[in-house]
Amino acid sequence: MSPVKVILLACGSFNPPTNMHLRMFEIARDHLHRLGSHVVIGGLISPVHDGYGKKDLEAATHRLAMVRLALQNSDWIKLSDWECKQETWNRTKQVLQYHQNHVNAILHSSRNSHFDKLNEDDVHWVPDNVRNGCEDSVQIKLLCGADLLESFGTPGLWSDDDIEAIVGQHGLVVITRSNTNPLEFIYNSDMLTKYMSNITIVTEWIRNEVSSTKIRRALRRSESVKYLLPDKVLDYIHKHHLYGSKSMHL
Template identity: 35%
Template structure:
C-alpha cells in the first residue's frame, strides 16, 4: 500500500486486492499511526485511488517555515516496509483521489479561445468563506479583469469563487451547501465569466489554498489543454488584508507561499484598512508575481459586518444580490449564531 506525501498530508492508497472491510481496521489499529488523526477520502471505496488521509500533529507556536526541512518528517510515524513514500508535489493522482463523488468541474462560462491571440490566458480564483457572499466579492473580479486588460498582457478567460469546506470551523460559517448555493445565486447574472467551484467546499478536511490552485491547474491545463493552444495562468484573487497575513511570521508556511506566489501569482485588491506596502516589503522575492489593484471606490463592507446586521435584525439590502438576501431569509441563516465583532481570516495558509 503506497503512502504518498501531499503538502504535509499522507494519502494511503488501497490496492484493489484488499477490501475496505479489512483495510480500514488495519489503519485504525496500526500503533505507528496512534498519534495521528485520519479521515476517509470521499471516494474511499473506489480502487485504486481510494485511501485515507493522515494528518500529522502540529506545533501551534512554531510555523513550518521556522523549522528545518527535515524536522516535519521526523514527527511522522515511520512508514511500514510495505509502504512507498513518494516525495513530489500534488500529482494528478492525488488530486483525483480527493474528487468528491459526482463532482463536475464548472466550465459553462469558461472561454475556449482568446479574443486577442497575442495575450496570455488568465483564470482568477478567489478562495474564502463567502458567509455570505456580497457585492464587494463580485466587484473584485470586475476590478481584476479591468486591471488585467489595461495593465498586463493577460486576458481573463474565466473566474471562480471557491468556498472553504465546513472543516474550516470559522465562527459564523454557514454550511458549505448554503454558501455554495448563495454564491451560485450571486453569479447567476454576472457579465464576467464568473463561476462557482464546489470542489473545495465538498472536502471532508480543510484544504490549503496551494492545493486548491493545483486543482484548478489540473482541471484547466491538464484535462482541458489550456486555452487556444496556450497554458493558462492560474492566479489567486484576494484582498490586501489577506496578503498582509502572508508577510507575517507563523501564519503561512514557506512552502505554500512559494507555491502560491512563486508558481501561480496573485492579483491583490486594495483594502482601506490594509498596508500593502508593508506586506510587500516582506514578500520581495515574489513582487513580480503580485499585481496590486488600487480601489477607485472604497467599500468597507465585509461578511462579518453583514452577519452582525442580520443578527441585529437589520437590512442587508443593496449589500448583496436580491437572490442571496431572499435565500438567507428563507433559510433563517445567521440569526442565532455567535458572531465575533473582529474580522476573521477568510483563508489560512498553514497546511
Template identity: 35%
Template sequence: MNSITNRDIVHDAALDSLDTMSLDTYTFPKERLKKQLSNPEKQPLVLVSCGSFSPPTNLHLRMFEEAADYCEFETDFEVVGGFFSPVGDAYKKAGLASAQHRINMTRIAVADSSTWIGVDPWEPLHKEYLPTVKVLDHFDHELNTVMGGIDNGKGEKRPIHVALLAGADLIQTMSTPGLWASEDLSRILGHYGAFILERSGTDIDDALVSLRQFRESIRVIPQLIQNDVSSTKIRLFRKRGKSIRYYIPDKVVDYIYEHGLYSDDEKKQADKGEEKASIDGAASSQGVSAS
C-alpha cells in the same frame, strides 16, 4: 421573493445538493470559460478566489470586475474565466454557514449578474480542510492537464495561467511569520501569483516589504471607489436585525431570510456543531481571506 422562485434560481445555477455530490461524480464547471482567446498575443488567465463567502457580498463580485479591468489595461493577460472556491465545512470559523448554503449563495450571486464567473464545489466536497495551494493546483490540473488549455484563435492550444484573487487582508496574513508554510507561499506567490484588491483600512505596503521576493508576481489593484463592505459586517447587521439589502445581491438577501441564516438561532445551532473535529491551527490560517 417566494421560496419556489429561490429554489428555481439554485436549480438554474446548476447546483446539486452536496448530499448527492461526491468527488467520484464531480465534474469541473467549465461552462462559463471562454472557448478561445480574443487576442492570440495575450496570455490566458483564470482568476480563483478562495474564501468563506459567508455570505458573498457585492464587493466579492466587484473584485472580479476590478481584476478583469486591471488585466485588460495594465497587463498582457486576457481573463478567460473566474471562479469562487468556497472553503469546506472542516474550516472551523465563527459565522461560517454550511458549505451547502455558501455554495448556493455564491451561485445565486453570479447566476444573473455575470457571464464569466463560476463556482467550483470541488474544495467543499472534501471532508478535510484543503490549503489554498492545493486548490490552485486543482484548477491548474483541470484547465491544463484535463482540458489542455485554451484555443489561441489559430487552432492551437495554449496553457492557461491560474492566479489567486483576494483582498488586501490576505496579503497581511501572508506577511505574518508562521501563519503560512514557506513552501506554500513560494508556490502560491512564486508560481501562480496573486491579484490583490486594495481595501480601506488595510496597509498593503508594510505587508509587501516582507514579501518583496514575490513582488513582481503580486499585482495590487487600486480600489478607485472605496468599499469596505465585509461578510463580517453583514452577519453583524443580520444578528442585530438591521437591513442587509443593497450590500449583497438581492437574491442572496432573499435566500438568507428564507433559510434564517446568521440570526441568533442560527448561531446557536452552529455553536452546537463546534465540538466536532477541528483542524490544525497552522492549517486553519492558510488561504481563507473572504471574511
C-alpha cells in the same frame, strides 16, 4: 509578446457572498486588461470547506447555494464546489494546484481529442473557451484582498513552502484600499520581494467597506442589508433563517 491568459480564483468563506466579492473580480479584470499583460478569460469562486472551523461559518450547502444565486447574473464568473466536496479542509496552495492541474489536463486533452474522457462533474467550472480548445497556456491566479497578503506575515499561519507555491507558481492579484501600502509590506518580506513580479496590486478607488462580518451583525440585529448583497442571496438568507435573521426587509 501576447498577453497571458488568466483565470482569477478567489478562496474564502463567502459567508455570505456580498456585492463586494463580485466587484473584486470586475476591478481586477479591468486593471489587468488596462496593463495589457494579461487577458482574463474566467473567474472562479471556491468557498472554503466546513472543516475550516471558522466561527459563525454556515454549512457548505447553504454557502454554495448562495454563491450560485449571486453568480446568476455573471457571464464569466463560475462556482467551483471542489473544495467544499473534499473530506477535509484543504490549504489554499492545494486548491490552486487542483484547478491549475485540471485546466492543464483539459488543454492537453482538447489538443489530443481526449476531452470526452474527462468527468463533467470535475470540469463544470472551466471557462468555455478553455473547453473549446484554447491553444495557449492558461494560468490560475489567486484573487484576494490586501488582508490576505498581509496575513503572510502572521507567524505560524502560512508555511514558507505554501507562500512560495502560491506566489511563485501561480501569482496574486491583490485588491487594496487607496490609503494602504501593500508595496511596503512586500518590501519587508524577502519571500514576497523575490516573487514581486508575480504580484499585481490593484487599487480600489471607489471605497466599499462591505464585509460579510458586518452583514452578519446587521442580520442578527434585524437591520436591513438590502443593496449590500444580491437580492436573491438576501431572500435565501431570510427563507432559511441564516445568521440569526428573523424578518424580511424588502
